[in-house]
Amino acid sequence: MIRQFIAIVCAAITALILQSSVTVILPEVLIPDLVLLVVISSAVLVSPAQGLLVASGVGYAVDILSGSLFGHHALLRLFVFVIAYFTSRKFHLTRPLNLLVFVLIISLVDSIGTVLLSKIFKGAFLIGTFEIYVAGIRALLNAVSALVVLATVKAFFAFLTRRDDQTKASKIGAGATR
Amino acid sequence: MRRFLAGYRLPILFGVLVILALVSIVRDREVEHKHEQSSAAHLLFDLVIPLQGVLTKPVRAVADIWDDYVALVGIKEENDRLKRELAEVKDHSLQYREALVASSNLHRLVEMRRGFEAPLLPAAVVGHSLSPWFRSVLIERGTGSDVRSGMSVLGDGGLVGLVTASSAHASRAMLLLDRQSAVAGMVQRSRARGIVRGLGSGKLEFALMVRDDDIVNGDLIVTSGLDGIHPKALQIGMVVSVHQDQDTLVHVAMLKPSVDFGRLEQVFVLKRRGPTMQFLYENEENLSDRKPDKSQP
Numbered sequence: 001m002i003r004q005f006i007a008i009v010c011a012a013i014t015a016l017i018l019q020s021s022v023t024v025i026l027p028e029v030l031i032p033d034l035v036l037l038v039v040i041s042s043a044v045l046v047s048p049a050q051g052l053l054v055a056s057g058v059g060y061a062v063d064i065l066s067g068s069l070f071g072h073h074a075l076l077r078l079f080v081f082v083i084a085y086f087t088s089r090k091f092h093l094t095r096p097l098n099l100l101v102f103v104l105i106i107s108l109v110d111s112i113g114t115v116l117l118s119k120i121f122k123g124a125f126l127i128g129t130f131e132i133y134v135a136g137i138r139a140l141l142n143a144v145s146a147l148v149v150l151a152t153v154k155a156f157f158a159f160l161t162r163r164d165d166q167t168k169a170s171k172i173g174a175g176a177t178r
Numbered sequence: 179m180r181r182f183l184a185g186y187r188l189p190i191l192f193g194v195l196v197i198l199a200l201v202s203i204v205r206d207r208e209v210e211h212k213h214e215q216s217s218a219a220h221l222l223f224d225l226v227i228p229l230q231g232v233l234t235k236p237v238r239a240v241a242d243i244w245d246d247y248v249a250l251v252g253i254k255e256e257n258d259r260l261k262r263e264l265a266e267v268k269d270h271s272l273q274y275r276e277a278l279v280a281s282s283n284l285h286r287l288v289e290m291r292r293g294f295e296a297p298l299l300p301a302a303v304v305g306h307s308l309s310p311w312f313r314s315v316l317i318e319r320g321t322g323s324d325v326r327s328g329m330s331v332l333g334d335g336g337l338v339g340l341v342t343a344s345s346a347h348a349s350r351a352m353l354l355l356d357r358q359s360a361v362a363g364m365v366q367r368s369r370a371r372g373i374v375r376g377l378g379s380g381k382l383e384f385a386l387m388v389r390d391d392d393i394v395n396g397d398l399i400v401t402s403g404l405d406g407i408h409p410k411a412l413q414i415g416m417v418v419s420v421h422q423d424q425d426t427l428v429h430v431a432m433l434k435p436s437v438d439f440g441r442l443e444q445v446f447v448l449k450r451r452g453p454t455m456q457f458l459y460e461n462e463e464n465l466s467d468r469k470p471d472k473s474q475p
Contacts, residue, residue, distance in 0.1 A: 006288055009345035016308070020316065023306035027440065035308065048188050060202075066307040067342060071202030078195055090386045114311050121203050122358065130379035134310050 003160045005050045008042045012058040018063055029134050032145040035062055039077050040103060041147065041153040043084035044093050055081035063106060068114075069121055071139045076113045080106055096147055103146040107139035208260055224347050228318075244307070245264060261392050265334040272366075272400065273411050298446040299323060299333065301349075313356040313378065314339070320347045328455030330448040336413025336436035337361065337401060338445050349447075354382060354414065355439055362405035368392035371402055374414050374433065380440070382415050382433040393420055406454030 015034035022031055035058055042051040060076030066073070083106060084093065095100045116133075207382045301323075305316040321344050331338040331351045339353040352359055359376040363384060370391035375383045384399055397417040403410030415433035422429040451459065 019308055020305035023308075028306060028310040033308075049191055052188075052191055052195055056199065059199070062308045064343075065305070065316065065350070066309040067312040067350060067356070068309060069203045070206040071199040074307070075196065075199035075203070078192065078199065080191065111311075114309070117203075118311070121207050127356070128378055130377065131311065138310065150433075 004157060005054075007157050007160050008038070008046050008050065008054050008153070009057075011041070011156060012038045012054055012061075014016040015066070015149075016058065016061055024071050029137050030141070032149075033052065033110075033138060034145070034149060035108065036077070036080065036107065037103070037142060037146050037149040038153065039081050040084045040093070040099075041150045042107065043081050044088050045153060045157055050087055051081050051085065052078065059170050068118070072117050072121070075117065076110055079113070080110060083109075094150075099146050099150065100143045104143040107142045108135060109156070111135035111139070179313045198285050203267070221345075224320075224345050228347070247468070255267075258325065262334055266404070269336075269413070272413065297449045299325065301445055301447055303442050303445060306347075312358075313353040313376065313439075315352050315353060315442060315445070317349050317351060317399060317447070318347065319447060320344045324449055325447050326459070327351050328451045328459050329450070330412070332410045332412065332446045332448060333437040333442060334444075335438065336415075337408060338437050338439075338442065339445065340407065349444070353419075353439060354437075355380065360405075361408060361414065362402045363399045364396045364443075365391070365393050365400040365417075366400050367410050368397070371404065372428075372431075374399060376472075380435070381418075382435055384417070384431040384433050385428050386431065393417060395419065397431075398432055403452075405452070406457075407452045409448065434445075 012035065014036045019031060019034045039051075039055045039058060042054050046054070055077040059072075059077035060070065062073040062077075084102070087093060087102055089140045091098045091102070093102055111131075117165075142174050287382065299319060301319040304318050306469070307314040309400045315338075316330075317325075325341060325344050326343055327341050331341060331343045337354060338358040339351045339356070339359065341349050342352045343350040353376070354374070355376040355378065357376050357378045362371070362373045363374040364371045368391065370386060370393055372384050372386040372391075375385065377383055383392075387394060395417050399414045399417065401408045401410055401412040401414060414437040415435040417431045418434050420429065420431045
């Protein structure tokens with residue numbers, strides 16, 4: 001359980017750093033929201049309590065690194081996680097098509113949420129023609145990248161879990177020989 | 179009670195986190211522009227920015243290898259150096275022209291000279307905003323180098339934005355392109371004043387206060403200094419189109435920014451706050467230092 005939590009936290013931090021660094025050479029429109037995808041992956045892979053904490057923490061990190069109000073993305077990521085969690089129980093988000101459609105829709109919902117929260121709390125209306133275009137492109141990119149991100153996080157989980165099982169097996173073996 | 183908490187553990191956790199987020203938002207909105215970052219934000223800045231710097235260097239190195247190969251070894255470096263020198267010369271020329279055009283008053287010239295002498299601190303850009311809705315950059319200078327919120331950030335071509343948060347070793351600067359950005363500007367030729375706003379995309383909008391103000395395509399827009407945030411005469415952009423609508427009180431011009439925001443690698447922080455920012459930040463600190471007067475009922 002602890003290893004799973006550590007794995008998802010590491011994945012979230014990696015996504016955070018990677019996304020922010022690649023923007024140096026690529027325009028933001030062409031970069032998928034890796035942090036959002038890790039939050040959706042956590043809905044499939046970890047327990048709800050762990051996922052809520054990760055979603056909240058990573059949201060606060062995005063707020064600090066992006067210039068939004070502190071708590072803005074934390075709130076959005078919490079709701080994304082909850083929606084993803086319940087959707088995955090009903091529609092099995094491990095299936096590629098289900099995941100693709102879900103990520104497409106949730107990315108657009110996330111964009112709408114960002115605009116609404118900014119309007120409510122800052123009075124700033126962030127939407128314009130350019131932003132609609134960006135939201136659409138990003139939703140498509142997120143959908144395409146979701147499978148890769150989920151597979152990567154799953155592989156990392158499997159690697160850690162296998163190590164965890166090996167450690168437990170060796171301890172049980174050591175206990176049996178005594 | 180324990181059974182209740184155990185049974186509703188997850189909804190309670192969700193509720194607590196949502197309330198925490200809402201409280202953070204409201205609190206941050208109230209203290210925005212008045213205080214520096216909290217210690218948690220400082221920690222995250224100081225943790226993430228150096229890691230980003232480590233990752234950004236090889237990424238840039240790969241991009242630079244291609245550029246250097248195509249542009250031939252040495253020529254690109256020389257070109258970059260010449261561009262920097264030209265930008266500096268252009269900036270000085272603009273400022274001197276401003277001094278002549280604005281007034282022959284010696285006091286004003288002295289004020290502008292003080293503006294010229296404000297120290298500029300170079301800083302590398304190590305990351306951009308994670309969210310495309312908020313246009314900002316992360317730079318690897320912080321309070322340890324005397325970089326503080328409210329300081330102007332300049333580039334080779336002109337004004338880049340404003341520092342909005344800083345920790346010991348890193349800062350975040352909101353770009354001119356951000357939809358929440360608004361800078362007092364003026365047409366350098368006709369002195370028509372207005373507000374330059376970011377549109378989120380690569381262009382800026384210059385909203386003129388008076389409908390009949392003189393502005394045409396090709397005009398250079400500079401900071402007017404009237405907002406008390408940025409110094410006067412910093413290049414903002416060039417007019418590419420003017421939209422005049424007879425039914426509105428103001429008309430709007432679209433600007434092409436002087437700075438190439440897509441290739442922002444190095445910026446300069448003006449290590450002096452404008453009077454408005456000085457009032458907002460330093461006045462708040464002075465007021466909070468005052469002890470309450472207990473003799474008053």
